Amino acid sequence: MRTIDLLNGRVKLRHLTLVVAIAEHGAVSHAADHLRIAQPALTRSLRELEHILGVDLFVRGPRGVRPTLYGDAFLEHARAVLAELRRAGERITGLADGEVGTVTIGTLLAGSNVLLPRAIATLKEDRPGITVVVQEAPFDTQIPRLLEGDIDLILGRLNPIDDLPGLRQITLYSEPVRLVVRRGHPARSVDGLALGDLLGFPWVLPLEQTALRHELEQVFHAEGLPLPGNRTECTSITTVRTLLQTTDMIAAIPESLVRTDDELVALPIPLSSVRRSVGITLPARGSLTPSARIMLEHLHTHAAEITDLMEAEDG
Structure with missing residues (x-):
């Protein structure tokens, strides 16, 4: 031909x-x-x-x-x-002029709750002429749009990209994941609470294709336990937060979410093998637009502040 x-x-x-x-x-x-x-x-x-x-x-x-x-x-x-x-x-x-432009950010559950709002707020104070577009979707859905140039960067939990040579990643911070409930949840009154004691409660779990879901499945498997039968699968942080606040559901969510919500508390069950690394996924080639570069600078600044806060509280 x-x-x-x-x-x-x-x-x-x-x-x-x-x-x-x-x-x-x-x-x-x-x-x-x-x-x-x-x-x-x-x-x-x-x-x-x-x-x-x-x-x-x-x-x-x-x-x-x-x-x-x-x-x-x-x-x-x-x-x-x-x-x-x-x-x-x-x-x-x-x-x-460095004063106008648009930056389009694809977000996942991780990173969109605390880091991104802070970065947007300070960027808009610094450069009010820059328009910020935020689009939430699963990681696999975001990748084609990132490579096609429809979005500038993906912010959230870093997913493996070994089989995606056209991408690169920047780690911003890492934090624990906790099992979280509302303050009046009946599980909080159970002495010597263990993971098996929670199987009778309803749960909110991440979708099957997410890294967090895979890690949680490994935790249950290591304990010789099945996944909770009464479960809802969801990655919308707004929906998860509301369900936790208004029902007896249990969810595994990043520690920063607990820290910013007075109605939620972490259960005393460690998930030592489950941490989330939050960062940026970018195309391996090509340069960022000025607007995207400025946004990345603000994300770096606030990620450092979040790291310092976590280290101070752990200390």
């Missing part, structure tokens, strides 16, 4: 823009409205691109158009190119 040369000047930036718009809107007419161009002109440009590539990028269906196999492949690269161009524009602007 012939090699397609996309560096000969025939493929234009408008081709990338229109392909992404058609995919996002699911119809040529809607994409044309979004781009504020006539539908026939957009159709001609699409046909021109398909002729250059020698393949069909979309097929028409009963509910609009959808990408073909070739379309999905081209879209992946088109989005990445457009994201890099947006980064280039922001970088030039940031280098010019």
Whole structure:
């Protein structure tokens, strides 16, 4: 099969823009409205691109158009190119004045409760013109968006990336994970409380694909115990906190969450093998935008403060 040369000047930036718009809107007419161009002109440009590539990028269906196999492949690269161009524009602007820009952060359960709000607050005091966009989702869901440039960094518990060579990580701090309940929880009145005594209570556990869930399963296995049968699986910190405050549920959550909530207390059952390392996941290549670099500086500052506080309390 012939090699397609996309560096000969025939493929234009408008081709990338229109392909992404058609995919996002699911119809040529809607994409044309979004781009504020006539539908026939957009159709001609699409046909021109398909002729250059020698393949069909979309097929028409009963509910609009959808990408073909070739379309999905081209879209992946088109989005990445457009994201890099947006980064280039922001970088030039940031280098010019350092006062405006956008930083998009993907967050997990860890790091989003204490560290991130503090970092955002001080960044906005320092650079009110920088817009901070926070998007919460599981780690595996965030990775493609990070590599495509849709988000600048992922903040949260550091997940293994040995099989993901396109990534790098920065550790910010490490802290214990505790078994936590509300202050009036009946388990607090049990003498010599052990993990097995908690199986009769309802639990909130992390989702199966998370590192914390795997570590908790190992703790129960080491004690010769099954996982609690009465359980809810959730990673939303807002939901977990509310369930702990209003029910007899038990959850394993980071120590910093307990420290910032007067209604919650840790049970005297150590989870010595369970700690969370909180940090940043970044693409292995490419530089951060000025806005993302400034956010990273604030995250480093507040992570150091959290570490100092934990060390002082342990001492």
